[in-house]
Amino acid sequence: MTEAEIFGKYLLGNIPNQKSVILYVDAMNKLKISLDKKEEKLLQFMLRNPNSVKWIDSGLAMFRKESPIRKKLLVMSAILETIPEYANLFFPKRTSIIYVFWVGFRAGFKAMIGGLMIKFI
Amino acid sequence: MPEVHDYIVVGSGCTGAMVAQTLVESGVRVTMLDVGVQDKTYKGVIPKKDFISIRKEENEQHEYLLGKNFESIPLGNVGTGAQLTPPRKFMTELVEKYLPLVSENFFPMESLAYGGLGNGWGLGCCEFSRLELEKCGLDVLEMKSAYKIISERIGISGSKDDASAYTIGELDNVMPPLEMNTNNKLIFEKYQQKKEKLNSRGFFMGRPALAVLTEDKGERKKYNYDEMDFYSDNGKSAYRPWITVDELRKKNNFNYTNNVLVTDFSEENNMTKVSALNVETNEHVSYFCKKLILTPGVLVTARIVLRSFRKQESNLPLISNVYTYMPCINWKMLGKEMDEKNVGFAQLTLLHDANKENFDVAMASLYSYRSLMLFRLLKETPLNFRDGRIIMNYLLPALTILGIHHPEQGGESKFLKIKTDQDSPTGDKLIVEYKLTKEEKEKNNSIEKKFIRAMRSLGCKTLKKVNPGNGSSIHYAGTLPFNDEQKQFSVSHSGKLNGTKNVFVADGSGFKYLPAKGLTFSLMANAHIVAKNVLKNE
Numbered sequence: 001m002t003e004a005e006i007f008g009k010y011l012l013g014n015i016p017n018q019k020s021v022i023l024y025v026d027a028m029n030k031l032k033i034s035l036d037k038k039e040e041k042l043l044q045f046m047l048r049n050p051n052s053v054k055w056i057d058s059g060l061a062m063f064r065k066e067s068p069i070r071k072k073l074l075v076m077s078a079i080l081e082t083i084p085e086y087a088n089l090f091f092p093k094r095t096s097i098i099y100v101f102w103v104g105f106r107a108g109f110k111a112m113i114g115g116l117m118i119k120f121i
Numbered sequence: 122m123p124e125v126h127d128y129i130v131v132g133s134g135c136t137g138a139m140v141a142q143t144l145v146e147s148g149v150r151v152t153m154l155d156v157g158v159q160d161k162t163y164k165g166v167i168p169k170k171d172f173i174s175i176r177k178e179e180n181e182q183h184e185y186l187l188g189k190n191f192e193s194i195p196l197g198n199v200g201t202g203a204q205l206t207p208p209r210k211f212m213t214e215l216v217e218k219y220l221p222l223v224s225e226n227f228f229p230m231e232s233l234a235y236g237g238l239g240n241g242w243g244l245g246c247c248e249f250s251r252l253e254l255e256k257c258g259l260d261v262l263e264m265k266s267a268y269k270i271i272s273e274r275i276g277i278s279g280s281k282d283d284a285s286a287y288t289i290g291e292l293d294n295v296m297p298p299l300e301m302n303t304n305n306k307l308i309f310e311k312y313q314q315k316k317e318k319l320n321s322r323g324f325f326m327g328r329p330a331l332a333v334l335t336e337d338k339g340e341r342k343k344y345n346y347d348e349m350d351f352y353s354d355n356g357k358s359a360y361r362p363w364i365t366v367d368e369l370r371k372k373n374n375f376n377y378t379n380n381v382l383v384t385d386f387s388e389e390n391n392m393t394k395v396s397a398l399n400v401e402t403n404e405h406v407s408y409f410c411k412k413l414i415l416t417p418g419v420l421v422t423a424r425i426v427l428r429s430f431r432k433q434e435s436n437l438p439l440i441s442n443v444y445t446y447m448p449c450i451n452w453k454m455l456g457k458e459m460d461e462k463n464v465g466f467a468q469l470t471l472l473h474d475a476n477k478e479n480f481d482v483a484m485a486s487l488y489s490y491r492s493l494m495l496f497r498l499l500k501e502t503p504l505n506f507r508d509g510r511i512i513m514n515y516l517l518p519a520l521t522i523l524g525i526h527h528p529e530q531g532g533e534s535k536f537l538k539i540k541t542d543q544d545s546p547t548g549d550k551l552i553v554e555y556k557l558t559k560e561e562k563e564k565n566n567s568i569e570k571k572f573i574r575a576m577r578s579l580g581c582k583t584l585k586k587v588n589p590g591n592g593s594s595i596h597y598a599g600t601l602p603f604n605d606e607q608k609q610f611s612v613s614h615s616g617k618l619n620g621t622k623n624v625f626v627a628d629g630s631g632f633k634y635l636p637a638k639g640l641t642f643s644l645m646a647n648a649h650i651v652a653k654n655v656l657k658n659e
Contacts, residue, residue, distance in 0.1 A: 011507055023183060027191045058505035065503070071196050077506050078194045078496035082183035087176045090495045090510065092459040092517040100515045107508035114505075 003028075003047060007076040010053040012086060020086075023079045031075065035068045043069055045121050052117065058107060059114025126152040128655070129395055129410040131383045131425075132417035133157060134237025135641055136628045136648035138362035139271065140414050141369055143652035150374045153366070154408065156233035156400055157379030158215055162189060163208035169355055172348035172492045173461065185352060186494065195500060202230045203589065204493060205241060206351045212240050215400060219382055220421065221545045227555035229441070229592035231420055233382070233400075236363035238418065238595060239641075244332040244359055244466055245486065246277050247638035248290030250479035256530075256634040258603030259647060260614065267646035268292060275360040275645070278335040283316070284327025284470050286479060287638060296335045298328040299344060302460040302489055304521060305468040307453045311579045323477065324575045329470040329486060332360035332642075348492045350465030359466075381406065384547050385428035386413055386624060393623050398546060412655055414625045415618075416648060419597040420537070422630050424551060426601065426618065427539045430609065436536040437610055439555065440599035440635045443527040443565055445588045447573070448490075449581040454519035465492050471523070471575065473568060481528050483568045484637040488522040521581060525572055526637040527565050531599050532558060555591040596640050598629035615658070616651030623658075627651035 001009070004024035008016030035043060046053050046069070060067045081090045130141045133155040144151045163185050168175060175182055187193050188207035195203060202213065212234045220231050232238045248268050254261045269292060278296040279289045289295050301309065312319065312326040319326070334343045341364070342356030349355060357364050369375040380401045387394050395408040415422045423437050467486035474482045490498070495513055502509045534556035542550040557565070573583045604611035607619045612631040618624040627648040629640060 011510075019180075027194075030190050031194070031196065033196070054505060054507060057507075061505050061509070062503050070500075073506050074196070074496060074500050075191065075194055077499060077510070078187055078191075078494070079183060081494055081496055082176075082186050084177055084180060084182070090514070091173075091176075092491075092514050094456060094458060095511070095515045097456060097515075100512055103508045103511045104504075107504045107512070110505060110508070111503075 001050065003072075004076065006047060006050045006053060007073055008080065009050065010057070011073070011077055011080055012089070016080060017083065017085060020076075020079050020083055024076055027075050027079065028072070033068045033071050033075075039068050042118060042121050055110055055114040055117055057114065058110035059116070059118045062111035063115050064118060123407070123409050125392065126150070126408060126410040128152065128412045128414065129154055129408060130414045130416060131155070132237060132415070132421070132628075133235055133362060133366050133377075134232070134416065134418060135239040135242065135362045136644050137237070137416035138239070138365035139274070139645045139648040140416055140627045140652040141375065142274065142365055143649050144656065145369050145372055145375050147656055148374065149656070150376075152376045152378060152408070152410070154378050154381040154383055154395070154397065155235065156215065156219070156382050157235040157377075158211055158233050159235045160208060160211040162211070167208060167349070167353045170347070195497060204351065206493070208352050209241050212238065219398075219400065219546055220424070221542060221550035222420070222553060223550055224553040224555065226590075227441070227553040227592045228590045229420060229553075229597060230595045231418060235379070236361050236366065239362035242332070242361070242641055243486070243639070245639040246272070246279070246330040246332050246642040247288050247484075248292065249636050249638065249643050250287075252478060252480035253634070253636040257636075257643075258614070258631060258633045259643070260650070263650050264643070264646050265291065267649045268642065269294065270649055271642065271645045274365070275332045276334045276338045276341065277330050277332055279330030280328040282327035283320075283325040284329070284472060287325070287472050287474070287482060287484070288327065288330040288470065295330065299331065299333065299335060299464050299466065299468070300346070300462065301468050302463050303457065304451055304454045304489055304518060305487060308451060308487065308521065308579050308581065309469060315578050319575060319578060322571070322575065323473050323475040325472045325474060327470060329467045331466055333466060334358045346462045346464065348463045348465055351492055382547075383417065383425060385425055387429065388622055388624070391622065403546065412623045412625065412658070414627050414651065414655055416627045419600050419628055419630050420551060422626055422628055423537055423600040424539055424547070424549070426610065428549070430620070433539055433541065433549070435610065436538045437600040438531040438602065439535050439537050439553065439597065440529050440531050440632070441555065441592050442529045442594035442596040442635050442637055443557065443591070444524065444594035445565070445569055445586060446522055446524040447586050448584045449521045449523055449576050450516060450584060451519045451521055451581045453580055455515070457518050459491065459518040463489055463491055471572070473571060473575070482637055483525060483527050483572070484639070485523050485525040485572055488524065490517065490520045490522055523572065523576060523583070525569060526594055526596070526639065527568065528637045529635045531633070532561070534558070537600065557591075596635055598632035598635050598640065601626060601630040602633045603631040615654040617654070617658070625651055625655050
């Protein structure tokens with residue numbers, strides 16, 4: 001899988017459509033987000049282990065907010081938000097508060113694990 | 122012999138449009154000089170649909186929601202103009218090249234666009250109170266009468282409520298307000314219940330007065346709740362100065378010249394020579410006129426005046442409202458659906474008038490959030506993108522953005538000057554220093570804490586406080602303070618630039634104080650008064 005597909009799958013739960021992948025590649029060419037050695041190593045780890053993306057994103061969000069990897073994920077998230085097929089995922093919806101609390105708890109837990117991961121990778 | 126223009130107006134923003142309209146309606150010949158950048162990228166690309174339909178149906182929406190170069194995805198820190206969407210980015214085009222500015226503590230937004238900063242105006246219209254007008258150095262009676270004229274021209278909606286003393290004041294030609302969404306209705310209901318207590322603490326809430334139509338006005342259509350406010354000017358329901366300039370361009374006694382950046386002027390034998398740079402050819406050009414009226418915005422006017430008086434070493438004072446915003450959650454809206462109909466403009470206004478004198482009032486506007494999209498919010502959360510989306514989707518219907526403006530006056534550490542810069546097309550750059558004193562910071566902090574408590578009383582929890590930096594209010598004034606004693610670097614009450622015979626300043630340069638209420642409406646009223654004075658000075 002490509003970087004776009006891995007990030008898209010993480011954000012959507014499924015491999016994103018071709019249009020999102022093309023837009024992501026175009027965005028990366030235009031935005032030129034540069035990574036230092038440490039970030040590049042982290043990114044390569046994520047691409048080799050797609051299941052790690054959720055942990056590392058959580059860790060970065062909590063402990064290294066300005067990371068270029070977060071910027072790449074932001075770009076993919078913004079692109080997916082403008083794809084009609086995925087529009088409903090980005091609209092407000094009724095959700096049970098218990099589920100929201102669970103998601104919050106889950107995010108916090110992932111951030112702790114992710115925090116450790118970004119420290120040691 | 123070169124052509125001699127009767128009246129030259131510099132700039133096409135809110136003040137330029139009003140000056141030009143007043144002059145043109147009096148029958149004189151007017152030439153407007155303007156850089157006049159227009160949006161060529163997104164004009165005609167955005168479908169005439171509402172925001173939700175676009176999101177669900179349009180395959181190419183990324184072009185105008187994110188930008189053709191993805192320029193709207195915020196990769197840096199939140200700063201001035203963070204809310205500019207791709208179709209509004211043209212407002213700041215060419216600014217970096219032609220208006221270089223260096224500062225460590227002041228981050229303004231300037232515009233060389235057709236219609237100027239008015240293209241992104243939040244449309245809030247507030248009459249300044251008697252005390253505020255006096256402190257600004259403006260004539261109360263003249264301003265009250267000018268407010269009526271401007272409101273007739275641009276069309277204002279609002280309502281009579283607890284805020285109207287601070288917003289529509291004595292205006293009687295106001296259209297009904299825009300419809301509120303459920304989130305704001307609930308906040309307003311809570312205010313009605315707790316009104317006595319909040320009023321005793323100096324807080325007053327009501328509907329904002331906005332330059333947006335709720336009834337058709339000529340060719341302009343009433344607002345249709347398409348929520349595309351940050352992207353397009355559908356139906357011209359929101360007032361933008363280009364609407365006026367477009368109308369004026371149909372008249373025989375008005376001439377519009379674009380691609381012209383006015384750099385300085387000089388006077389000789391009752392004639393004013395206006396020097397400029399053609400931004401297309403980079404050639405220096407000159408115009409001659411009997412009367413020159415400067416309205417390019419406070420910072421550009423300061424550059425022109427400093428160059429013209431050849432006083433590079435001089436510091437000019439500067440005033441800019443301090444702006445802070447706070448995302449808040451309305452508990453009662455949690456778990457509820459967001460209304461289909463929504464408005465991007467402010468829906469409520471909350472004022473803090475500690476002494477109940479309608480003076481030194483801090484003003485907050487309440488906005489709902491949807492059409493600026495989720496990704497801008499996700500970037501600011503400490504959550505991973507996937508879980509963050511689920512949580513933000515839940516919170517969005519309950520989210521209210523409270524944008525607070527503080528009243529502001531000048532100070533020793535608030536000034537600007539120009540410095541030679543050979544790399545700049547104009548040969549110079551603007552240097553700005555803007556520091557608040559410890560007392561000013563403490564005062565603003567204390568007021569913000571009061572707002573947080575007031576919002577708590579209204580059932581809203583403040584999530585965080587964001588200060589995007591000095592200059593982010595996009596309200597600038599006070600560089601040439603009103604003075605009738607012919608002091609250099611000041612304007613007389615008629616608007617004439619002291620030390621000149623035929624040069625007038627009709628933007629906010631003369632204002633000696635900035636109320637928190639938003640100055641555009643007052644700028645336009647003052648511009649009309651200056652135009653009348655220019656005509657009297659024949």
